[in-house]
Amino acid sequence: QLDEAIHGAVRMQNIVRDLKTFSRIDDERRGDVDVQSVLESSINICWNEVRHRATLERDFGATPPVDANESRLGQVFLNLLINAAQAMPARGVNANRITVRTYTDAKGWAVIEVIDNGTGIAPGRMSRVFEPFFTTKGVSEGTGLGLSICRNIVRDAGGTIEVRSELDRGATFVVRLPASTREASVNTSLAPPTATPGARACVIVVDDEPLVGRSIRRALRGHEVEVFTSGQEAIARLCSGAPFDVVFCDLMMPQVSGMEVFRRVCEQCPDVASRFVFMTGGAFTQPAREFLERTPVLCLEKPFELRQIRDLVTERAEPVD
Ligand SMILES: Nc1ncnc2c1ncn2[C@@H]1O[C@H](COP(=O)(O)OP(=O)(O)OP(=O)(O)O)[C@@H](O)[C@H]1O
Ligand SMILES: [Mg+2]
Known part of the structure; x- marks a missing residue:
């Protein structure tokens, strides 16, 4: 039971970390976004809330990249997933089902459906659910803003959001997003405001959360960035x-942690150890704390400013010979 509590605490910290990732790293930038990985991040964030109420099924078909802001889109999926979980009647978790479906429609748009078999929405309320402050939940549970925020974000991305529902049978929220028409030349306009002077650096990012790698990759346009989500690889x-x-390495990862990566690298090829920069979400276990105390390696606390990353890379990419 203690184990579970500790596990829960670590998960909470992961959630906080992911939320920070959503809210800070990305600022307002738009770019080609992979819908499935954003969904995974959203699922990760609310998993603890969802898993006690329903089983979750993924039915992921291929979708084109969409032109959106990743954090905002994450917020949309998060709101829909939480709504679905909250709409579940008190019955066995196994009877409550949430399905997340993605596919490409005939127009070539990415479609994301969040399907639940919860209480559903009364026909008379269907047109009102997207209104700001419309809620059927208690004061402590809902403000009624979730879906209106979703609608704004989806519209901003040129898409639509609709609902289908049958009372007592469940609800399906359908988000449609146009495929990105972004081209390589457009991407350069998204380059970081500080132009990358001089050398093109080769940067490696190791983080189990794919969102972090992608954000850093975007921040470091002009440099070569390789992203790994597993310590082993x-x-x-x-x-x-x-x-x-430079290698930016998450300290706390499942399976092979950042500490383990560092230890193994020091054994096998000690000359690259000095290129390490650790990243943490503030979730320190005792071993992690001790490790950092005796390891002379820079450690960035998430959420970090992207400028910090850029400056560090510029600094370290100076020719060493
Ligand atoms: N999956 C769903 N199943 C049944 N009803 C839903 C579902 N999603 C939304 N609703 C209804 O739509 C209303 C508005 O949803 P919305 O997300 O905008 O606000 P909220 O969930 O009440 O509060 P908040 O999201 O601000 O915490 C909800 O109160 C609920 O009545
Ligand atoms: Mg809501």
Whole structure:
């Protein structure tokens, strides 16, 4: 039971970390967004709330990249998932089902459906659910803003959001987003305001949360960025002999942690150890704290400013020979 409590605490910290990722790293920037990975991040954030109320099923078909802001889109999916979980009647978790479906429609748009078999919406209320402050929940449970925010975000991205529902059978929210028409030339206009002077650096990011890697990659346009979501794969790359300038490595990862990555790299190829920069979401276990105390490696606290990352890379990409 203690184990579970600790596990829960760590998960909470992960959630806080992910929320921070959503709210800070990305600012207002738009870009090609992969719908499935945003969904995964949203699911990760509310998983603790959802799993006690319903089983969740993924039915992910291929979708084109969409032109949107990743954090905002994450917020849309998060709101829909939480609504679905909250709409579940008190019955066995196994009887309550949420399905997240993605596919590409005939127009080539990305479609995301959040389907639940909860209480559903009365026909008379259907047209009102997207209104700001419309809620059927208690004061402590809802402000009625969730869906109106969703609608604004989806409209901003050029898309639509609709609902279908049958009372007592459940509800389906359908988000449609046009495929991105962004081209390589457009991307340069999104480049960070501080132009990258001089050398093109090779940067490696190791973080189990794909959103972090993608955000850093965007922040470092002009540099070469390789992203790994598993410590194991990262070790292989870091010790492959192929050169790189900096590695940003998450400290707390499932399976192979950042500490383990560092330890193994120090054993196998000690000369690259000095290129490490750790990242943490503030979730320190005792071993992690001790590790940081005796390891002379820079550690960035999430959420960090993207400028910090850019400056660090510029600094470290100076020719070393
Ligand atoms: N999946 C769903 N099943 C049944 N009813 C829903 C569902 N999603 C939304 N609703 C209805 O629409 C109303 C408005 O939803 P919305 O997300 O805008 O606000 P809220 O959930 O009440 O509060 P908030 O999101 O601000 O916490 C809800 O109160 C609920 O009555
Ligand atoms: Mg809501």
